Amino acid sequence: MSFVKTLISNLVHGPSTEAYPFGPAWTPAHFRGRVEFKLSSCTACRACEQVCAPGAIRFDKTPEGLRFMLWHNTCVFCGLCEFYCPTDAIHQTNDWHMAHATERQYEIGIREVIPYVSCTGCGLKALASAPNPGGVEPPFSPEEVEIQRNLCPACRKKALAERGVQK
Structure with a gap:
């Protein structure tokens, strides 16, 4: 008897499946x-x-x-x-x-x-990775991010110390 109720419900309300790939699917x-x-x-x-x-x-x-x-x-x-x-x-x-x-x-x-880039501070080969801005106050400006990106880790540390940040 339950099957008949489900069949009638599906006929009245339509299918309960998504139309994907023939239409958009909810995510x-x-x-x-x-x-x-x-x-x-x-x-x-x-x-x-x-x-x-x-x-x-x-x-x-x-x-x-x-x-x-x-x-x-x-x-x-x-x-x-x-x-x-x-x-x-x-x-x-x-x-x-x-x-x-x-x-x-x-x-x-x-x-x-x-x-790899040449460090603008000392000339050594370094990765042009983004600086980790965690704990830096005030936050880096976009220009400072680009300057930091072209520094090796030692020169980044030195630049942060000169900026007044202890890392």
Whole structure:
């Protein structure tokens, strides 16, 4: 008898499934989906690599700089990388449309390189990573961020001390 009630309800109200892929599908507001990476905010702390349980995130040293790689087909969308990133360089979107043909599996990863630069303070080779603004008062201006980006860690520390910040 329950089956007849369900059948009549479905005939009156319509199907309860989504029209996807033939129409839009509802997505919850806080759904954890595709990961986005903002290279300009990355400090190269590698915390995301350390907390990534399935190993979807990897940093490799290359002659050009430090290469960030994230494989969406390995990611389990747990959100730990976003949670532990000190500068919000990693953000999870609510985009879950990641179906792809098998031959395209290596195209859906994120590959970015944090390049090496010559330190403007001492001339040594350093990564052009973003400075970690945590605890810096007053906050860095965009011009100061670019100046810090072109300094090695020792010169960054010296510049912060001259600015009056003990780090």
